[in-house]
Amino acid sequence: MKPVRDWPFSYKLVLSYLLLLLISVLTVGLFAYTNSVQTMRDKTRDNLQGTLRQIRDNIHYHTSDLERITDMLYFNQSLHSALRRYEQGWYSYETMTKTMMPTLENLLNYTSFNIGLSVYLKNDTLPELYYSDTEVNPLLGKKRYEIFHLSRIEEEGWYKTLALSGEFAENHQWRQVQNDEPYANISLLQRFDDIQQMKHIGVLRVTVQLKDLLQAVDYRNIGGSSTLTVRDAGGRVMMESAPDDAGPEGSLADTKRLLLTEPLDGLGWRLEASIPESLFDESARRVRSMTVMVCVVSVAAMTLLGMAVSGYLTRRIRRIITSLNAFRDGDLGRRITFRGNDEFAQIAAAFNKMGMNIEELIQQNYMADLQKKEAELESLQAQINPHFLYNTLSSISRLAQFGDMEKLQLLVQELAKFYRLSLNRGEIVTTVAKEVEHAKAYVAIQCIKHGTRLQVYYDIDPNALFCSTVKLILQPMIENALEHAWFGSSLGIRLVVVRRGHEVVFKVIDNGIGMSPGTIPRILDPEGPRIGYGIRNVDSRVRLHYGESFGVRIASGPGIGTCVEIVVPCRN
Structure with missing residues (x-):
């Protein structure tokens, strides 16, 4: 046998390729086998985090929809103008029937939720308009609006915090006030200001049921025995969705769970998802088995195809990459030539034509831009x-x-x-x-x-x-x-x-x-x-x-x- 140094270069290339191929495939296969669980955990976690973001975006869409209702009242100039009139009698009646009530009635149709729209006004010449049914949740019936005098809530702590904020325009606050908590409701509060005269004229309040606002919080969107929980800034559970067999606080019952969170902007709350580990392991096992099979098949396939294709492609691809790098660096005159009429020859012809077209376009755009600037300068100077x-x-x-x-x-x-x-x-x-x-x-x-x-x-x-x-x-x-x-x-x-x-x-x-x-x-x-x-x-x-x-x-x-x-x- 000849010494190794005397072997043909093709033999050396094939043997080194086979050796590197076996080492690479075995290394990749072992790495894939031992790390498939973590890989699928990450992938599944990303998918679940994406689902959690969709739920968050759905909640944000609903909160933004309700915030637009208060904004439409806040920036209603005709309403501001009417509220500046403190005359009683016919003027207050006209303000209520022709401005205030039609405006609130139209806003109730802006959303599909059953909402309560309450307006507290400093203008005490206007009559109050409200319902007296306080024994049941008022939002279980129909949409409705109410008008109160501001004096009703001036001693409330939440009003003092809102009124003394010193802010105008978009100062939305989501809070549970008055009877919201026992009825499982939540209110959007906003100062009502006359933005033209920069005066505080009242408070706007939109009340909605938590189950309507958080209707996207459903554990079935995550799957399995997962649990979805909404907590406020203090960690209090505002809503939880879990299978019937999860028990109370099911998201904390199983220690082998993954916890994912997303902030709920605007509300100041957070959305938590508690997911069992079994949901990750099942998918990881399938991918791990597939990885082993792919490694075995890859060894056989790449051994046969690599020797035939590697040399052919490497030389041509290297020439293309070299030309592309020169093209990227500004050498637009670089060209590629290949013999024959295969795909590489077609790529070379397309590349050469693209270079010529780009050079022509650059020259045309430069001349057009130069002529435009000269014409504008001459026109301005004249x-x-x-x-x-x-x-x-x-x-x-x-x-x-x-x-x-x-x-x-x-x-x-x-x-x-x-x-x-x-x-x-x-x-x-x-x-x-x-x-x-x-x-x-x-x-x-x-x-x-x-x-x-x-x-x-x-x-x-x-x-x-x-x-x-x-x-x-x-x-x-x-x-x-x-x-x-x-x-x-x-x-x-x-x-x-x-x-x-x-x-x-x-x-x-x-x-x-x-x-x-x-x-x-x-x-x-x-x-x-x-x-x-x-x-x-x-x-x-x-x-x-x-x-x-x-x-x-x-x-x-x-x-x-x-x-x-x-x-x-x-x-x-």
Whole structure:
């Protein structure tokens, strides 16, 4: 016999494969055999936990359904308006018959449960409306509503806790109050507030039977000898479902049980499931036997198929994976080629075609997005110039009318300079230096119009002049100050340009009348009213060009002036 080192590589591969196969299958089989019980326990536990979540969701659906009833009353503006009227006689009768009673009657039909809807009101001009049958559970009959004066419960501890919570809107509480516990009922309590006037006007109460609210708590949903229990926050049993032979507190009688829990949000309770161990072991034994059989069959099958298929597939799959990894890393030019016309060749052809299509789509989307942004920038920019030109031409007309040729000549020169810088050879981006020069040309035009009443000061950082920016962002801010900031007969404006780290900050500060804090969000709101249009236009252009982290910020206060700040990235 030849030495092992002289054996053909195919023999070595087959023998090593068989050895590894036997070791792997035996290891997996032994591991599956010894761990099948735990595996099935986990799987069954997950299934049971999922069933428990479904029960929890069903209870949450019912509680949410009842909470929506109180919410509809809480946010009923017409009801609030009616309850603000404290007149007796016809007004109280009209409020009861046309508003209060129809509203409560409609809400009773919102759910299929037999519920009791009670409203306690501070408005004692309205008559009380209630039933006197207190000997039996009132919810065993039909749905009904009642109206009480709040004075009936003002000394109740549960009302004081609810009334002194200091909260408005959705402060739901599920509690057993008054005669709920002996009748096996539960009540949803909520403060009743006039949200427009922020006043406490009463209490809303929806009462429902526990068996209706917790109807999904049925041990048969779990199966076997399982027990389902609902406990409150203090551990008290609110409801339990168990087989007849489980006995009292059946969930605790058998020590060989698994306990699963789910919180019941909103109620503050928890749902417990007590499941016998036998329910897990029966399924685990079946899977354990199946595992042994599969291991034996796998040894024979993989021995025959592995030798024939392993080499063929491994080489081709490795090439596909290599190409996919390159594709994932951004090398969209990677291609695969296989001889023949089998599945691997078809995969290669589909992969190559997909790469070509993706490259074309990326290029098309990039060009379309670029063209869209350029069109939006040009459209926004074009909205600035006509308004200013109209005003300036009006000023030129007045100077010509009064024969002030010296100012007229200077105004025309500055206007020509202003539009030369505005055109910027059709480019959207300009330098900070040109933008400042453009603003100064505009200020010069305005100083001719306003004379000594307008004082403008400049604080320019030389380190920022060579950075780039979207053009026509300073002139609208100065124009806005000239239009809205006059305080008396004079106005002072300070133009600041400073480089701050990787940003360039423009500030237009005036000593005018300022504005209220509520006006600022309305100016910057793209969907808001058409006020401060020039500021909003500049903010849109900056954000469109540089991203949402840049744009316009405003600080102002009545009588102290306004500071408008524009932030753009510092790029040469």
